[in-house]
Amino acid sequence: MFDKHPTGHESGTLTKHVCMEQPPGFTRKLHSEFATKDLGSLNYFLGLEASPTPDGLFISQLKYARDILTRAQLLNSKPIYTPMVVSQHLIVDGSPFSDPSLYRSLVGALQYLTITHPDIAHAVNSVSQFLHAPIVDHFLAIKRILRYVKGTLHFGLTFRPSTVPSALVAYLDADWASCPDTHRSTSGYSIYLGNNLVSWSAKKQPTVSRSSCESEYRALAMTAAELLWLTHLLHDLKVPIPQQPLLLCDNKSAIFLSSNPVSHKHVELDYHFLRELVVAGNFAPSMCPPTSKLLTSSPKVFLNLSLNFSNPSFTFIPIRRSTYRGVLRILSLPLRFTICIIFDP
Known part of the structure; x- marks a missing residue:
């Protein structure tokens, strides 16, 4: 895309054009002035x-x-x-x-x-x-x-364009007090745009959790922050989100804590931004039905991971089958989140 109109900014009007894609003849002009080599398509x-x-x-x-x-x-x-x-x-x-x-x-x-x-x-x-x-x-x-x-040398990530809008789905889990030395928990999440894995993390939590509910709640907060950032990024890139992004957790107590107005002093205040999002209406906590298609994937993201890619039960990270959803249109409605609970079969 070539912008034929001068682009303005807060200090005045630019006198040059802005090229979002390489204009015709650019490579030839570059070769005539500099010693360059065209390496072709990215490989x-x-x-x-x-x-x-x-x-x-x-x-x-x-x-x-x-x-x-x-x-x-x-x-x-x-x-x-x-x-x-x-x-x-x-x-x-x-x-x-x-x-x-x-x-x-x-x-x-x-x-x-x-x-x-x-x-x-x-x-x-x-x-x-x-x-x-x-x-x-x-x-x-x-x-x-x-x-x-x-x-697994030949494993990798596959991206496929599509004309169908994609939803953001986040899976998370926490391994409570898994560190023998510090007794800190480990959080893990993976976020999909449609069938495409776009973000993942496995990280030890910075503080000790007094219960599995607290460790899962911290994992919820960490995942919610990443999910919010991704929604803002997709909005800037003009990628539409056709439905409420899903934040999937397997701890019922952590879900209730996210919407409970009662104070819990042993949980740091900075983690309660998740609760504020729920109160503000950005999240809509709900139960995920056990018959959901999403339940065919294990919610144990990286924590209890014993992946055998020849085993059909491990379909949670479709390394060669992920699909990238293309840019379609901008949704004018505000984004909301749905928190669901996954029950392990």
Whole structure:
């Protein structure tokens, strides 16, 4: 799109045109004045590989993942099907690892790999908490993640355009007091635009929660903040939201706490912005029926994650099946949220 009219701003009128897309002849003009090389369509950028598909775009980090395995001398290792042992929680005490620099280097590389591998987000978050003084068990946990990566080298994210409006759906969970050393909980969420995974996180909570309800409530607040930011971003990009975004939680008490006007002193005030959103009408708490299609996906986002991609029961993160919904029209109605409760089958 080429804007033929001068664009104005608060200080006056611009004398130049604004080009939203490359105008005809721009590349030829650039070549005549500078020593440039046209690399063609995007296929590799900062470790990300973009591969066009018949119906969209596939993004992966195949070469980058292989480089990590080569650095760790695990390129020929036997792959495994889970990035971590769910029942195992890493602790501070133990035999010091002999090469802390290697440990930090591998953790940093794995953090970058989560751009296209959200399935290792929680496992990488766990090992990244011990960068200051890693022990042997921590490095063994990294080797397990890398062996899992070996078996999922070709995984990535697929984006497909569509003419159907998309809804925002957020899944969240919390692992109460999961850290043996600090007894802090871990929050995790994943947010979809239609079938397309657009945001995810796995992070230890900053304070100790006195109950599972409180830890889930903090996870609700963190997810709501991200969901609000995404709605504002989509509005700026003129991407419509056809229905109320869903914020899905599996803790009934946390849902009630979000709309309960009674004060709870042991929960920090800054987390009660969620309650203010409910009171203001931005959220509409409701029960999600057990027969909903969304219940076919596990709400255990990254916390109790034991993904086996050959197992049909694990369909929560459709790495190669996600769909990006295109820009259609702007909704004039204000966005609202619906909080639902998911019951595990």
